[in-house]
Amino acid sequence: MIPNNFEYIRANSVQEALQLLSQKGDGARLLAGGHSLIPAMKLRLNAPETVIDISGIQDLASIHRDGGRLHIGALVTHRTVETSDEVKSSCPVLSEAAALIGDPLVRNRGTIGGSLAHCDPAADYPALTLCLDAEIEATGPSGSRTIAADDFFVGMFETALQPGEMITRVTFPVLTRGTGAAYEKFSHPASRFAVVGVAAMVTLDGSGNCSSVRVAITGAGPSVFRATKVEQALTGKAPDEQAISDATQDVADPADLMSDISASAEYRAHLCSVLSRRALQRAVQAARG
Amino acid sequence: MAGWKSLKDMTVLSKPLPRLDGPDKVAGQAKYTHDMHPKGLLYAGLLVSPHPAARVVKIDASKVRRLPGVKAVLTDVHPTGTVRYAGEEIAAVAATSPEVLEDALELFEVEYETLPFVADIDSAMQENAPRVFANRPNIRDPRVRGEGDVDAGFARADAVVEGEYRTQVQTHSTLETHGSMVYWEGDELVIYDSTQAVHGVREGVAKFLDMPVNKVRVVCKHMGAGFGSKLQPGRYTAIAARLAKETGAPVKLMLTRKQDFLGGGNRPNSISHVKLAATKDGKLTAFYAKTYGTAGIGTNAGIRLPFIYTIPNWKHEHYDVFTNAGPARAFRAPGCPQASFVMEQLMDELAEKLNMDPLEFRLKNDSNATRQKEWRLGAKKFGWQRRHKKPGADTGRYKRGMGLAASIWWPGGRGTKATMTIYPDGTLDVKCGTQDIGTGTRTYMAMVAAEELDIPMKRIRPMLGDSNFPKSGASGGSTTTPSVGPAIKNTSERAKTKLMDLAAQFLGVPATDLAWDSGTVYMKTNPVKKLTWDELCQLLGTETLEVHGQWVEGLSSRGVAGCQFAEVTVDTWTGQIQVNKIVAVADCGLILNRLTTESQVNGAILQGISYALLEERHMDPETGTMVNANYGDYKILGAKETPAIEVIFYDEPERGVIGIGEPPTIPTNAAIANAVYNATGVRMYELPMTPDRVLTALEAHQFAGKED
Numbered sequence: 001m002i003p004n005n006f007e008y009i010r011a012n013s014v015q016e017a018l019q020l021l022s023q024k025g026d027g028a029r030l031l032a033g034g035h036s037l038i039p040a041m042k043l044r045l046n047a048p049e050t051v052i053d054i055s056g057i058q059d060l061a062s063i064h065r066d067g068g069r070l071h072i073g074a075l076v077t078h079r080t081v082e083t084s085d086e087v088k089s090s091c092p093v094l095s096e097a098a099a100l101i102g103d104p105l106v107r108n109r110g111t112i113g114g115s116l117a118h119c120d121p122a123a124d125y126p127a128l129t130l131c132l133d134a135e136i137e138a139t140g141p142s143g144s145r146t147i148a149a150d151d152f153f154v155g156m157f158e159t160a161l162q163p164g165e166m167i168t169r170v171t172f173p174v175l176t177r178g179t180g181a182a183y184e185k186f187s188h189p190a191s192r193f194a195v196v197g198v199a200a201m202v203t204l205d206g207s208g209n210c211s212s213v214r215v216a217i218t219g220a221g222p223s224v225f226r227a228t229k230v231e232q233a234l235t236g237k238a239p240d241e242q243a244i245s246d247a248t249q250d251v252a253d254p255a256d257l258m259s260d261i262s263a264s265a266e267y268r269a270h271l272c273s274v275l276s277r278r279a280l281q282r283a284v285q286a287a288r289g
Numbered sequence: 290m291a292g293w294k295s296l297k298d299m300t301v302l303s304k305p306l307p308r309l310d311g312p313d314k315v316a317g318q319a320k321y322t323h324d325m326h327p328k329g330l331l332y333a334g335l336l337v338s339p340h341p342a343a344r345v346v347k348i349d350a351s352k353v354r355r356l357p358g359v360k361a362v363l364t365d366v367h368p369t370g371t372v373r374y375a376g377e378e379i380a381a382v383a384a385t386s387p388e389v390l391e392d393a394l395e396l397f398e399v400e401y402e403t404l405p406f407v408a409d410i411d412s413a414m415q416e417n418a419p420r421v422f423a424n425r426p427n428i429r430d431p432r433v434r435g436e437g438d439v440d441a442g443f444a445r446a447d448a449v450v451e452g453e454y455r456t457q458v459q460t461h462s463t464l465e466t467h468g469s470m471v472y473w474e475g476d477e478l479v480i481y482d483s484t485q486a487v488h489g490v491r492e493g494v495a496k497f498l499d500m501p502v503n504k505v506r507v508v509c510k511h512m513g514a515g516f517g518s519k520l521q522p523g524r525y526t527a528i529a530a531r532l533a534k535e536t537g538a539p540v541k542l543m544l545t546r547k548q549d550f551l552g553g554g555n556r557p558n559s560i561s562h563v564k565l566a567a568t569k570d571g572k573l574t575a576f577y578a579k580t581y582g583t584a585g586i587g588t589n590a591g592i593r594l595p596f597i598y599t600i601p602n603w604k605h606e607h608y609d610v611f612t613n614a615g616p617a618r619a620f621r622a623p624g625c626p627q628a629s630f631v632m633e634q635l636m637d638e639l640a641e642k643l644n645m646d647p648l649e650f651r652l653k654n655d656s657n658a659t660r661q662k663e664w665r666l667g668a669k670k671f672g673w674q675r676r677h678k679k680p681g682a683d684t685g686r687y688k689r690g691m692g693l694a695a696s697i698w699w700p701g702g703r704g705t706k707a708t709m710t711i712y713p714d715g716t717l718d719v720k721c722g723t724q725d726i727g728t729g730t731r732t733y734m735a736m737v738a739a740e741e742l743d744i745p746m747k748r749i750r751p752m753l754g755d756s757n758f759p760k761s762g763a764s765g766g767s768t769t770t771p772s773v774g775p776a777i778k779n780t781s782e783r784a785k786t787k788l789m790d791l792a793a794q795f796l797g798v799p800a801t802d803l804a805w806d807s808g809t810v811y812m813k814t815n816p817v818k819k820l821t822w823d824e825l826c827q828l829l830g831t832e833t834l835e836v837h838g839q840w841v842e843g844l845s846s847r848g849v850a851g852c853q854f855a856e857v858t859v860d861t862w863t864g865q866i867q868v869n870k871i872v873a874v875a876d877c878g879l880i881l882n883r884l885t886t887e888s889q890v891n892g893a894i895l896q897g898i899s900y901a902l903l904e905e906r907h908m909d910p911e912t913g914t915m916v917n918a919n920y921g922d923y924k925i926l927g928a929k930e931t932p933a934i935e936v937i938f939y940d941e942p943e944r945g946v947i948g949i950g951e952p953p954t955i956p957t958n959a960a961i962a963n964a965v966y967n968a969t970g971v972r973m974y975e976l977p978m979t980p981d982r983v984l985t986a987l988e989a990h991q992f993a994g995k996e997d
Contacts, residue, residue: 001391001545001546002387002388002391004392005388044391044395186863186980188924189903189924189930190920190921190922190923190924190925191921191922261907261916261917261922262922263980263981264981266981266985267864267980267981267984267985270984271863274862274863
């Protein structure tokens with residue numbers, strides 16, 4: 001439970017962090033809240049030569065709204081997302097979900113950028129990011145670029161980030177009248193990671209039918225994924241209880257899901273259906289205002 | 290010797306008093322073995338085998354020895370060189386810091402010849418399975434016990450139920466891992482050990498190291514739980530002693546959390562094929578059980594069947610099965626929670642078949658007079674009459690249910706010695722070589738002396754956890770309180786006699802003319818002639834008074850009964866069980882401290898719920914090692930899963946002191962399982978009752994998917 005020796009450097013700006021990253025090369029890792037990196041280092045599963053501490057970069061720790069977009073800095077903690085008035089009014093599902101992450105210690109230290117960059121298959125933010133069609137801003141030596149959530153999550157612990165890049169902010173849509181979202185999670189009893197977590201967003205048209213549906217599932221497979229069958233089944237339909245129930249009968253095929261000591265693939269598939277149904281029902285309620 | 294005072298005359302004993310070491314523990318001032326940090330301490334650790342079965346061909350420690358900060362290395366710590374479970378120690382290092390230690394452990398180069406293995410009981414029982422011990426089959430010869438004529442018993446029955454029940458391997462998971470901090474003073478060895486038996490460890494280590502017993506001292510002032518896993522001396526203690534000898538420095542060797550999970554002990558699993566029968570008027574006639582259990586490479590994986598109820602004809606065949614896993618150790622009521630899971634569910638099934646209320650059915654077959662009263666008392670407090678008559682009666686997603694189960698325990702007190710030292714200023718020490726494993730021993734030692742001598746608690750310093758103190762046994766089998774309580778009372782009475790002799794001498798009257806009341810000695814014929822406690826002690830002048838006493842018959846007894854009632858809610862969408870409430874009725878004779886006794890019952894119930902719903906050792910069939918050997922994957926019940934608990938004591942002070950640590954953990958799992966059946970109409974045949982197991986069982990009964 002003690003890491004290998006490593007060099008520790010504190011970066012005071014994004015520029016400095018990027019410079020250090022390129023200087024130190026493959027042996028360097030960024031440290032934000034440390035709730036994924038440090039445990040891995042303590043178990044000696046990860047042994048970086050250099051740890052670049054970016055936790056003090058103030059520019060990355062703010063939340064602001066810009067018209068229909070909610071920008072959350074990469075270093076904003078889960079606790080801040082949970083309690084921020086701006087997040088609660090612009091995109092309440094994010095606050096709800098952040099409150100379900102780990103425990104108070106994790107939420108006080110862990111950051112949204114860190115969680116997304118780490119891309120744990122059972123983390124909560126990937127489901128929210130993907131469901132809400134968020135954009136991830138990645139900054140590298142040649143400047144910043146925007147990656148759509150649909151393109152960001154590549155696989156287990158694998159993202160579209162390039163070597164030398166870091167996440168600088170995440171942009172979510174402000175949810176307006178007619179659009180609602182919800183997150184339902186079945187937690188591991190000890191770690192509180194998602195055994196399965198389902199995020200759903202629904203937009204209703206003037207006649208009350210679904211004009212758009214997005215459902216994203218974490219914890220169940222090797223990486224977060226969209227439940228496209230459910231989305232298609234409901235798009236254009238009136239989302240009454242029967243329709244939601246019908247659409248969520250077979251959300252996921254156990255053959256595509258993980259089986260481990262927390263849950264069998266079959267049980268995860270069952271949870272995908274139950275949690276999708278609940279998340280969609282609540283999302284529709286929220287959309288109706 | 291006089292008996293205990295009556296309850297109404299007691300001013301200290303049987304009251305709810307907070308434990309004396311509570312503030313120190315809360316403030317982090319209580320020093321556990323883990324906290325020992327003498328000057329010059331070396332940190333030692335074990336290299337353990339990652340393979341479940343292997344021959345150690347060669348251990349190359351040359352790189353380890355070259356690492357700066359490494360002070361000693363042992364490569365001969367395994368007695369045979371053939372390891373039989375992943376986690377067995379094969380080498381040890383002492384280093385100047387925990388950081389150097391961890392680097393050093395990575396530098397060993399070990400050549401193993403791996404051998405075939407069996408990771409779990411099912412594979413071990415297969416024909417042609419690899420043998421754990423080359424010269425012995427994995428399935429040991431059965432132990433067969435019984436009474437009466439089983440065939441005749443079944444033949445005259447009107448109803449029979451049968452089934453296969455399974456319980457899991459549960460690890461002790463003590464918050465403080467096993468380990469010792471040791472140092473040498475010349476040829477004398479001092480051991481700080483996280484142990485349930487300071488005298489036992491002293492004797493064991495002396496034997497292991499071929500030393501005179503009186504050159505070994507074992508100390509344990511505070512310890513972070515044992516539950517039975519710390520009753521014996523550890524190989525790590527002897528290893529630490531060797532490292533300390535070689536380096537001339539104090540050495541601390543604590544098992545890592547993972548090593549503790551792998552080799553620190555566990556409760557064996559069980560597979561029970563069982564059959565139970567009764568007549569239509571509800572009298573049990575026969576019971577048959579064929580059971581299997583694995584204690585890993587150890588033995589004694591028995592399950593105590595039949596259990597509690599009176600059955601005239603029964604037979605039980607039990608088979609221990611070897612697997613390549615860490616050896617089981619005694620675990621809070623060994624063999625009993627498993628038996629409760631089986632027996633109490635069979636009782637409920639049979640009651641239903643006979644169209645009887647489960648409580649009525651039990652009353653007909655329970656010959657324990659105390660429990661007869663406890664059943665009725667508990668049922669009333671719990672509101673048993675509110676129970677659904679028809680299982681699964683609630684409609685909708687959430688279903689509520691109620692269940693019950695019984696508890697029992699046997700051992701009582703035994704030989705323990707104690708010493709009291711009284712000082713001229715009126716303070717006194719009470720010394721006993723027992724240990725406080727978190728149960729409140731230290732506190733009631735002072736309470737007993739305070740009650741007997743009628744002096745304030747704060748004048749008494751209770752001292753324990755040191756093998757230099759008079760001998761007491763291991764804290765196991767719920768024997769500590771009925772052993773230590775009477776010994777302290779006996780010592781206090783002898784002190785009183787000696788002080789009265791002193792007073793008689795001083796007053797110039799025969800001692801028989803004197804009486805003792807409220808800490809004062811007075812003349813029976815002339816009560817104004819008296820000596821207060823302070824005056825009495827001043828008579829000692831510059832001397833101290835040393836008094837020796839011991840456990841005596843008549844102040845303790847053996848055998849307790851008890852019962853528990855559980856109310857649960859089952860989420861039929863996810864299979865999650867929530868325990869809403871547990872009502873426990875417990876008896877343990879004369880209760881010495883009502884607060885710590887209640888804590889014992891609470892803790893036992895919490896561990897019982899954890900066993901019922903959460904805890905399970907998972908062995909990987911591919912690698913043969915435990916995959917959830919950490920608290921992040923091995924879930925133990927926490928505040929979030931804790932229900933309302935109501936503890937009702939059934940006082941029987943006339944029986945003297947009896948232990949209570951173990952029995953209340955026995956019935957909790959079965960009461961919950963019976964409540965789950967009452968809620969859903971679906972019986973759980975396997976522990977722990979995890980959401981996926983519950984859901985699978987519900988689906989088999991077509992509950993899943995039916996939503997409101």
